[in-house]
Amino acid sequence: MAGQAERQFKLRELSARLGYVFQDESWLELALTHRSAGAKNNERLEFLGDSLVNFMVADLLFEQFNTLPEGDLSRIRAHLVKGETLAKLAKKLALSEMLILGPGELKSGGYRRESILADALEAIIAAIYQDGGLQACRSFVESLYEKSLHSLDPQKVGKDPKTRLQELLQAQQHPLPDYSIISVNGAAHAQVFTVACYVAPLNTKFEATDTSRRKAEQKAAEIALEALGQV
Numbered sequence: 001m002a003g004q005a006e007r008q009f010k011l012r013e014l015s016a017r018l019g020y021v022f023q024d025e026s027w028l029e030l031a032l033t034h035r036s037a038g039a040k041n042n043e044r045l046e047f048l049g050d051s052l053v054n055f056m057v058a059d060l061l062f063e064q065f066n067t068l069p070e071g072d073l074s075r076i077r078a079h080l081v082k083g084e085t086l087a088k089l090a091k092k093l094a095l096s097e098m099l100i101l102g103p104g105e106l107k108s109g110g111y112r113r114e115s116i117l118a119d120a121l122e123a124i125i126a127a128i129y130q131d132g133g134l135q136a137c138r139s140f141v142e143s144l145y146e147k148s149l150h151s152l153d154p155q156k157v158g159k160d161p162k163t164r165l166q167e168l169l170q171a172q173q174h175p176l177p178d179y180s181i182i183s184v185n186g187a188a189h190a191q192v193f194t195v196a197c198y199v200a201p202l203n204t205k206f207e208a209t210d211t212s213r214r215k216a217e218q219k220a221a222e223i224a225l226e227a228l229g230q231v
Helices: 002-018 026-031 043-064 070-081 083-092 103-107 114-132 134-151 161-171 213-227
Strands: 178-185 192-199 204-210
Touching (some): 002 026, 043 114, 083 114, 161 192, 161 213, 192 213, 204 213
């Protein structure tokens, strides 16, 4: 009984963080239940929540950025609803401590896994829709993304560092950045790449290292953008 009372207390605390009080708390409990915990889990809610968050974020972007073309809106939406972004939002809500996981996932640290956190947040969005309807769900999604929407730069969001660096240099009529491999170390299955990104207006090479050439180039471009005051 003590364990159940503590769980109910934590669910109420989570509701407070969500800014939504469930009429039927079993929806929230279901949204937090990973498939590893049994047949009754959050997968169906996650399926519905994925569509809801895509629709509602699209609607919010359509309202806020009334002159942006479709391509830019799609890019920004993709960034806002991707798993990495959802997982960050889930962490801010402290969902990790509330997840219901099977023994295997508990042992392997599933409560920290980004995909599980993102799915749980999508499931909560659908749970709010099921419990309180479309307007309650939209209000929650709007509050979830409020800070992100007000602070984002539509010309930067969703663009990787290499793209941003290229567009910046093109706009200033400078030569494009030049990437070169400095070294490749390690065994074939665990290689480490060090690359350089040469930026003509600064007459400087920016070096970075990562487990793939692409990742290393992205890191080098990010360092170059910082040097150009663009981050």
